Amino acid sequence: MKDTIIALATPLGRSGIGVIRLSGEDSLSTIRKLVRDKNFNPKPRFAALKKIYDFETNEILDEAVITYFQSPQSFTGEDIVEISGHGSPVILRQIIDLCLKLDARMAEAGEFSLRALANGRLNLSQAEAIRDLIDAQSAASARQSIRQLRGELSNELQPLKDDLLDVIVVLESSLEFVEDDLPAVQARNIKEKLVKIIAQLEKMAATFQAGKLLREGLKVALVGRPNVGKSSLFNALLGHERAIVTAIAGTTRDQLHEKLTIKNIPISLIDTAGLRETSDTVESIGVERSKRTMADADLVVVLLDGSENLTAEDTDLFDQVKDLNYLVAINKSDLEQTKIKLDEKIKLLHISAKTGEGLDKLQNAIIEPFATNNLENTGFLISDARHFDLLRRSVLEIEVSSHLIDEQTSEEIILIGLHNALRFLGEITGETTNEDMLTRIFSTFCIGK
Numbered sequence: 172m173k174d175t176i177i178a179l180a181t182p183l184g185r186s187g188i189g190v191i192r193l194s195g196e197d198s199l200s201t202i203r204k205l206v207r208d209k210n211f212n213p214k215p216r217f218a219a220l221k222k223i224y225d226f227e228t229n230e231i232l233d234e235a236v237i238t239y240f241q242s243p244q245s246f247t248g249e250d251i252v253e254i255s256g257h258g259s260p261v262i263l264r265q266i267i268d269l270c271l272k273l274d275a276r277m278a279e280a281g282e283f284s285l286r287a288l289a290n291g292r293l294n295l296s297q298a299e300a301i302r303d304l305i306d307a308q309s310a311a312s313a314r315q316s317i318r319q320l321r322g323e324l325s326n327e328l329q330p331l332k333d334d335l336l337d338v339i340v341v342l343e344s345s346l347e348f349v350e351d352d353l354p355a356v357q358a359r360n361i362k363e364k365l366v367k368i369i370a371q372l373e374k375m376a377a378t379f380q381a382g383k384l385l386r387e388g389l390k391v392a393l394v395g396r397p398n399v400g401k402s403s404l405f406n407a408l409l410g411h412e413r414a415i416v417t418a419i420a421g422t423t424r425d426q427l428h429e430k431l432t433i434k435n436i437p438i439s440l441i442d443t444a445g446l447r448e449t450s451d452t453v454e455s456i457g458v459e460r461s462k463r464t465m466a467d468a469d470l471v472v473v474l475l476d477g478s479e480n481l482t483a484e485d486t487d488l489f490d491q492v493k494d495l496n497y498l499v500a501i502n503k504s505d506l507e508q509t510k511i512k513l514d515e516k517i518k519l520l521h522i523s524a525k526t527g528e529g530l531d532k533l534q535n536a537i538i539e540p541f542a543t544n545n546l547e548n549t550g551f552l553i554s555d556a557r558h559f560d561l562l563r564r565s566v567l568e569i570e571v572s573s574h575l576i577d578e579q580t581s582e583e584i585i586l587i588g589l590h591n592a593l594r595f596l597g598e599i600t601g602e603t604t605n606e607d608m609l610t611r612i613f614s615t616f617c618i619g620k
Contacts, residue, residue, distance in 0.1 A: 176193070178278040184260065189256055189257065191270075193275060194251045202237060202254070205239070206222065207550070215239050215240060218238050219237045223256065223300055224429060236254075236256075237253070240284060245560045247486060280614050281302070281614065281616025284613065284620055285609065292598040295601025296599055298601075302617075308432065311542065324551070325600050331371055335593050336593065346583055354457070365569055376553060376563055378551070378553050378598075379559040382555075385552065389537070390435070391469065392468040394474065401442055402427075403524035408431060409440070438544060443461035464528070468541070473615075474500050477502060485501070498520065498537070501519055520532055561598050565592040565596050575588070591608045
């Protein structure tokens, strides 16, 4: 990591400002060549307005704000220079190309954060929190990411790792210096300490369901036969006209995906093609995709037309969703209703996509099976599947060692599980994570962070 890397830190496209970030020991010398000033020595953390030149043609490319962050007091722990220029993709690309000619190289995904990890500016769970903060789909999800970025997960884990290490030291000492078995009192004390560690780890792991919900949200599919109002409901839930709505059956031939948030829970809403038998090749492909989407969704909203009687297509649809997680909404409550009779165990929601009647109840029904507590005011949550898996593996290893103590097994055997548990907990914060795992994790980051 000795070379100097460069990346655009703001999104591609036209904008008021575009920020280019350089990190590495040659960052300052590179910017001196771009501003044509060998003596340019910017004060760390202070902005300087400078003209950016094409050193090959001496042409002025832009006038930009230069900010210097001196090692080690920077995000990566290296010298960092940020160029805040006008957000023209053409100009930003030219500046980056000039830096590449000065032996900088394009950063890989997450490489700035990886360097921060390598230089001790962040631990792994904090680096992952940066990614989650950028990807946050709700205010509650963003708050959880901020808490993790501030080290809350690390702070909760450290006392448990210290307690586990204390147990390991006692057992290692016993193995090294004591010929007899552990005294009963000491074995009991170790057992009690392990039980407490297990309880704390399980308490943390138990928050994963709520944390995952905040981070990843739900995939909700709107399904039904043609012309029951799926696209109208799709638009009504989004609050704007996204799907084309006509009286022609089969208007929606492919899926539409959009994001919305219901009470801090991100929802990926999918409008599907109407389910019916059709000889139209394109529409039949859409119908098959709708069936696959139903199987993949966390929740299926079955939409019926309340102004008509049940049809054979409606009945077939219930057969298809009977093993899935679904709810039934009867649309067009603004029109004269027929008496739709279903199994009395099925909760029916009467709505009108046209007038908005009942949409609040539908939103509540969508998240009700998943939201187990008040996500707005909850404490810190485990939201990453990797963290959850490592917590569970740690618990299992400690439980095995705890049982071995009861069986008066050799300390050498007991220690195997405890060392494994300590290693798993270390993988959460990056202390014991191997290079392949780091590569996999940071490949999910955006370039420039």
